Amino acid sequence: MIDPQVLAETASRKLSNLVDEYVVNANIVSSVMVKYADGEVTVTQSWKDYILDVYVSKNSKINTSTYTTHDPIEVLSKLPSLIEKLTASPLYTPLPEPTGSPLSIIDSRLKDSSLSGDISGLLGSIDVKSYGNVAGMIEISYSRSHYIGSNGLDSGFEITEFNGYFRVFRGDDSGQWAWVSTFYDESLARGALDKASSLAELCSSLPKENIETGYYRVLLSPMVSGNLLESVARFSTAGSVILGFSFLQGKKAGDIIASEKLTLREVPRNNRLPNYRGFDDEGVATMDKPIIERGVFKGFLHNSKTAKLMNEKTTGNAGWILPRIFNLEVEPGDIRESELLEALGDGLYATNNWYTRFQNFLEGTFSTVTRDALLIVKRGKPIACSRRARLAGSLPEMLSSIEDLSRERWQIKWWEVRAPIILPHMLIKKITVTSTTL
Amino acid sequence: MSEAVGLVDFIKLERIVEEAIRSGAEYAEVRYHRVDGLSLFFLNGVLFGAYQPLVSGVAIRVVYSGGLGFSSTSDLTSEGLRDALSRAIASARSSSFMVKNKVVMGAASLGYAKYSVLERKLLVDMPVEDKINSLVEKLKSIDFKRDPMRISSYTLSYNENIEYKMLVTSDGAVIESRVPRVSLFYNISASSGERRANRWNMLAASGGFEVVDKVKLEEEINDDLNSLYTSLVKAQSPPRGRMDVVLGPEIVGLAMHESVGHPSEADRVLGREAAQAGLSYRREYREPQFGSELVTVIDDPTIPGSYGFYLYDDEGVPARRRFLINKGRLEELLHNRETAAVFNVESNASARATDYRSEPIVRMANTYMAPGDYTFEELIEDVREGVYIRKYMEWNIDDYRWNARYVGLEAYIIKDGRLGDPVRDVVLEITTKEFFSNIDAIGRDLEFSAGTCGKGEPSQPMPVWMGGPHIRLRGVRL
Numbered sequence: 001m002i003d004p005q006v007l008a009e010t011a012s013r014k015l016s017n018l019v020d021e022y023v024v025n026a027n028i029v030s031s032v033m034v035k036y037a038d039g040e041v042t043v044t045q046s047w048k049d050y051i052l053d054v055y056v057s058k059n060s061k062i063n064t065s066t067y068t069t070h071d072p073i074e075v076l077s078k079l080p081s082l083i084e085k086l087t088a089s090p091l092y093t094p095l096p097e098p099t100g101s102p103l104s105i106i107d108s109r110l111k112d113s114s115l116s117g118d119i120s121g122l123l124g125s126i127d128v129k130s131y132g133n134v135a136g137m138i139e140i141s142y143s144r145s146h147y148i149g150s151n152g153l154d155s156g157f158e159i160t161e162f163n164g165y166f167r168v169f170r171g172d173d174s175g176q177w178a179w180v181s182t183f184y185d186e187s188l189a190r191g192a193l194d195k196a197s198s199l200a201e202l203c204s205s206l207p208k209e210n211i212e213t214g215y216y217r218v219l220l221s222p223m224v225s226g227n228l229l230e231s232v233a234r235f236s237t238a239g240s241v242i243l244g245f246s247f248l249q250g251k252k253a254g255d256i257i258a259s260e261k262l263t264l265r266e267v268p269r270n271n272r273l274p275n276y277r278g279f280d281d282e283g284v285a286t287m288d289k290p291i292i293e294r295g296v297f298k299g300f301l302h303n304s305k306t307a308k309l310m311n312e313k314t315t316g317n318a319g320w321i322l323p324r325i326f327n328l329e330v331e332p333g334d335i336r337e338s339e340l341l342e343a344l345g346d347g348l349y350a351t352n353n354w355y356t357r358f359q360n361f362l363e364g365t366f367s368t369v370t371r372d373a374l375l376i377v378k379r380g381k382p383i384a385c386s387r388r389a390r391l392a393g394s395l396p397e398m399l400s401s402i403e404d405l406s407r408e409r410w411q412i413k414w415w416e417v418r419a420p421i422i423l424p425h426m427l428i429k430k431i432t433v434t435s436t437t438l
Numbered sequence: 439m440s441e442a443v444g445l446v447d448f449i450k451l452e453r454i455v456e457e458a459i460r461s462g463a464e465y466a467e468v469r470y471h472r473v474d475g476l477s478l479f480f481l482n483g484v485l486f487g488a489y490q491p492l493v494s495g496v497a498i499r500v501v502y503s504g505g506l507g508f509s510s511t512s513d514l515t516s517e518g519l520r521d522a523l524s525r526a527i528a529s530a531r532s533s534s535f536m537v538k539n540k541v542v543m544g545a546a547s548l549g550y551a552k553y554s555v556l557e558r559k560l561l562v563d564m565p566v567e568d569k570i571n572s573l574v575e576k577l578k579s580i581d582f583k584r585d586p587m588r589i590s591s592y593t594l595s596y597n598e599n600i601e602y603k604m605l606v607t608s609d610g611a612v613i614e615s616r617v618p619r620v621s622l623f624y625n626i627s628a629s630s631g632e633r634r635a636n637r638w639n640m641l642a643a644s645g646g647f648e649v650v651d652k653v654k655l656e657e658e659i660n661d662d663l664n665s666l667y668t669s670l671v672k673a674q675s676p677p678r679g680r681m682d683v684v685l686g687p688e689i690v691g692l693a694m695h696e697s698v699g700h701p702s703e704a705d706r707v708l709g710r711e712a713a714q715a716g717l718s719y720r721r722e723y724r725e726p727q728f729g730s731e732l733v734t735v736i737d738d739p740t741i742p743g744s745y746g747f748y749l750y751d752d753e754g755v756p757a758r759r760r761f762l763i764n765k766g767r768l769e770e771l772l773h774n775r776e777t778a779a780v781f782n783v784e785s786n787a788s789a790r791a792t793d794y795r796s797e798p799i800v801r802m803a804n805t806y807m808a809p810g811d812y813t814f815e816e817l818i819e820d821v822r823e824g825v826y827i828r829k830y831m832e833w834n835i836d837d838y839r840w841n842a843r844y845v846g847l848e849a850y851i852i853k854d855g856r857l858g859d860p861v862r863d864v865v866l867e868i869t870t871k872e873f874f875s876n877i878d879a880i881g882r883d884l885e886f887s888a889g890t891c892g893k894g895e896p897s898q899p900m901p902v903w904m905g906g907p908h909i910r911l912r913g914v915r916l
Contacts, residue, residue: 037710041536044529046509065490070514085567089486117525120532135712167713244591244627321487359832359845362634369836388836436841
């Protein structure tokens with residue numbers, strides 16, 4: 001296996017006399033994914049990739065590249081001729097001084113199994129089959145990165161990851177749950193199976209009803225609130241604002257944009273989540289910070305380029321061209337999870353959703369479709385179950401309408417929540433729900 | 439056509455296949471897959487960055503004792519390829535212990551072929567500065583002014599990629615292909631008074647740099663500026679209730695993709711995507727007459743110049759047109775060889791993989807509703823009260839592909855057979871059954887839109903076209 005530090009050093013030598021500035025990130029990723037449907041394994045996949053990410057600038061022209069190929073160094077030689085032909089970028093600013101130190105987190109069980117591709121020992125104790133009709137996946141991975149930059153950055157780190165999700169069916173009813181961690185813990189997989197199974201069984205035990213269109217109090221599970229709050233976090237990156245894809249365009253730090261119950265933080269230094277990072281792609285130290293603190297917007301997420309453009313400071317969220325988010329966390333609230341339905345009173349408990357689309361990015365208007373158990377709750381008790389409805393509204397209104405959050409939190413990442421996030425259930429006072437046919 | 443791929447050739451791929459079979463695999467498939475890309479990003483007409491991805495490596499898929507295993511590597515040394523093969527076999531073997539129904543790759547007439555899409559303006563030969571200048575000039579030629587509407591920003595990304603593949607299977611498929619593609623994606627953010635809106639659009643086709651002219655970027659942006667102006671400055675609240683609705687090709691194409699194409703994917707019907715992209719109404723829907731007999735929906739990978747073009751799929755099966763709905767009756771599903779074997783039919787060449795890191799799964803190519811014989815004027819002339827929705831700005835659909843929502847960007851009242859005032863934020867929420875049952879007239883036009891279809895875990899973005907004519911739906915709820 002090629003050592004990423006050696007690959008980064010070779011790339012660095014190749015570029016050092018050809019461009020004004022550069023950063024290379026040599027990355028080796030090994031991962032294994034097992035996919036399930038109808039309680040059985042449909043395919044096991046194993047990847048081993050060598051990835052060389054490159055940033056170069058010359059005369060204020062900027063170019064980034066990703067080479068996932070056998071001999072990235074050979075391809076690298078084409079870069080200087082390409083950059084000559086570009087025009088100066090209005091986003092260009094010199095690379096900042098590197099200030100971050102590497103942070104690694106390794107679970108040797110995940111590392112060894114990812115590298116060998118043999119997961120039978122590790123996953124053998126997770127008895128998916130005993131839950132009946134289950135679909136989903138389990139993924140383990142190990143990655144090792146090494147960055148070298150013309151700004152003095154020279155640092156590497158390693159990360160392991162264990163994530164997955166299950167959808168359990170009971171007849172036509174279903175429940176779904178997900179998890180993510182940097183450590184192997186089979187109870188996370190079993191917990192997701194239990195949670196998905198209990199939701200499916202609860203829905204199955206209840207009469208079925210279509211939801212009438214109207215305004216509802218709605219309890220959002222972490223699967224749903226994770227999906228929507230990930231969008232809020234992405235809209236808080238300066239790149240979304242500059243490109244015209246954010247309802248936060250025109251907002252400034254100090255503006256109240258949510259209920260005081262909500263604190264949403266960007267947490268690259270949380271070692272339970274796999275985008276655990278000591279420095280960003282420019283070498284700047286990452287920091288955990290609020291995006292929204294008790295309802296107050298705390299500012300946009302920046303790299304050095306967008307920071308210069310908006311006359312602010314980098315927040316350690318580079319992205320070489322535009323800023324990015326690493327991990328997210330939502331502060332817990334006051335309600336015990338066992339008391340959530342009581343706190344909801346009369347309303348709906350949406351346990352999962354998908355296909356969130358924005359009607360208007362600038363106004364934050366969206367709709368999203370619920371899937372799996374959608375519980376109709378009266379006086380704190382589930383009295384019926386639906387499966388599909390559509391939540392429609394605007395993110396600004398939804399954020400202002402957060403009444404409370406649960407004390408217990410979950411670590412979520414799945415198909416519809418790409419950024420790892422730790423978060424509680426979220427109780428929304430009022431949101432439009434439109435009826436769909438079962 | 440052969441690319442300079444250095445360490446890989448067909449002989450080497452065949453050796454891996456042979457080694458897999460010697461190791462006990464029932465089936466082996468080896469694909470060298472290389473995607474060379476270039477993206478150029480413009481903000482308000484100025485280039486602000488470039489991105490050059492190169493993704494190349496070898497994918498190996500084997501069936502071993504009925505278990506399916508997949509591996510990939512970008513390490514093309516003998517050692518790297520041996521390691522990838524041993525991981526694929528180990529994966530398949532471990533899968534085999536946990537399957538009730540053994541995986542079988544269905545029999546198919548497999549290709550021994552080589553094909554490529556020709557470029558009038560070669561992507562690799564055209565200097566990048568010429569590409570930049572051409573795009574900047576096109577943007578400069580557009581008059582963005584539409585007072586009192588203000589443009590806060592507009593972005594354009596130009597993306598080209600050249601996809602080169604060599605495929606060998608243990609049962610005789612040998613395919614070499616080269617497909618270049620170009621796409622343009624833009625977003626315009628606009629406001630008028632307190633109202634703000636944005637319009638994004640994607641224009642794409644297979645071919646060389648000539649695609650940039652072919653997709654008429656300037657005309658499309660101008661038309662979208664007019665749509666934004668209409669929506670922000672002139673449009674009023676829409677009527678509500680049951681009425682006739684005429685839909686434009688952009689929405690019809692999207693509906694064919696979402697409400698017919700996806701639910702016709704056999705892996706979805708079997709539940710293989712249940713935890714990700716969901717299931718399908720075609721699991722349960724047993725009546726073959728599904729909608730108006732005027733409706734025929736086709737998926738066709740072989741349309742020349744299309745964004746979803748291919749002649750052989752990633753299992754080596756020759757591509758052909760698939761009739762998903764024929765005169766209102768549900769017909770074919772989209773199959774790869776694995777799902778075809780389960781349904782006891784022959785694969786209709788729907789296996790596609792995004793890159794070497796991706797297993798081939800069931801995908802659409804170019805999905806469209808076949809045109810009818812109405813002119814646009816004939817479609818609206820006997821509508822007493824209704825709405826014409828020309829473009830959408832938001833859509834979604836549930837994971838059974840049954841309840842869809844489309845929100846109009848540009849829409850107009852129809853009154854007594856004539857187009858009237860514009861309306862904004864028209865919302866059409868409708869079941870798939872109601873959509874197809876209420877169509878009573880289909881236009882003679884046919885337009886395609888480009889899209890990047892999402893499916894798979896890990897996600898495999900896939901180039902597709904979606905198309906249709908104008909259509910009329912009677913008595914649906916807005």
